[in-house]
Amino acid sequence: MDGLPKHGRVECRRCFSGCGPQFDVTKEQNDNWRITSNPLSWGSAEPEVVVLGFSKGPTQAGALANTPHDEIAYKGSRLNVGKILAHVGLVPQVGDNQLKQIVDQMMADDGGRFHFGSLIRCTVERFDHKAQDWKGSGGGMLDKFVGTDFGQRIAKNCATEFLTHLPDRTKLIVMFGLGTKQNYVTEAFKLFERVRPGPWHWINEVAYSDSIITVVHVEHFASQGALIPNWLGKNSHERSKFGMMARSAVKDALS
Template sequence: MCHSSRFSFDETRTLSTDQTWRITANPLAWGNAEPEILILGFSKGPSQAGELQRLPHNEIPYRKGRKQVGKILAHVGLLRAADPEELRGLVDQAIANTQGRFGWGSLVRCTVERFDGKTWVGSGGMIDEFMKHEFGKRISRACATKFLRNLPHRTKLVIMFGLGAKGSYVSAARRAIEAARPGTWRTVNEVAYTDGQITVVHVEHFASQGANIPNWLGQNIHPRSKLGLMAREAVSFGLASLNENTSKSAC
């Protein structure tokens, strides 16, 4: 277990041995508990930590990034094309829909923060640093084991926000998931991998800075656009597996 057996929601914290990282015990999820498609961020961010008990449940995830979430999901074919405001509304509806096709959560279900020498922060190049740290490796594998090892049979596609520098988060997340789900894993393309039961696809992070999101979306001529196209292709691959499974169930 990551925390002691007795903990208080959104209050109990566990620190790394060098006291540079900490996680706050506040695991949450949204949408359908048995989704066709599971959508995962990295962890709840700084705009959420410490506020969870006062916020309505469905307002918590992706609080300041739902337009970008909508753009990204539309780009890979999981939401219909629409203007940003409509896309935000579609994300609002999908998060609140407990009978829909989507489930929502994070790879690390607790809030992750690091000490920058003065205070605890929850953003700014965290993913790569956390996943390289021994504490981060242990926590991410524990979460993957608890929440991803025994997914519902109908869950065939996992979307993960974040790529990391030169694909570092893709590699680190894959190691955590492979450790949690022993099997025969293979590479689909540069941003996706599968064990034959689920396909994991990494997309641009919804809080990515600068021109990363427009570049990934193909709005600019940029090499990052290739990663967006790869994600779209991998989603199509995963959806084909999902549709095949649905057809067999109907027979």
């Protein structure tokens, strides 16, 4: 594939051996990690801004069988998505109901300004030995996965397939997630260096650029407790500096 996928289900077999994978059935596993073949895409394939989560969490993955496509992405967390995007200046600062409606409309608009998806388009899960079950969320999920050999291979495949050749119009990639002590930011920077060779440089602690696109990391929309309010600057907390850095980098990327 050359560029971003169109709105809907995505045809991709890069990470799966043998014949073509069956959607939401075929899996690839290595030790305590696995992926399920269910890549999806929302919004425009020719966007100015690409917005990426890490992978479909259990709420989104569990909705695939019985939820309309336009309602799957960021299911249950769209208000947080709106608050985060508003904080960095990508959508208006409005009331909660209107903000959620804006996000709903953006997700469904296949000819608009935004593209939505995830860095790993398929569902990532980790085996929880205590619960003896597979989990699609949990502490350190992002940076721990991309820190394994299996995760590195999957991430490189996915980024090569969908992020190497971006439309000329695309100027900004917004990545949900910072990781433990910014580990996810660091690993993502290395990934972009591998799949898009160029003059990559750091703008600040949460943003980097190759002078063509700028990548900005923001708080994860499913973060618990005070993490999102702290990042938004609602509380007096040092984490708010990351929100301010993200806002500054977004403004510069689109100016």
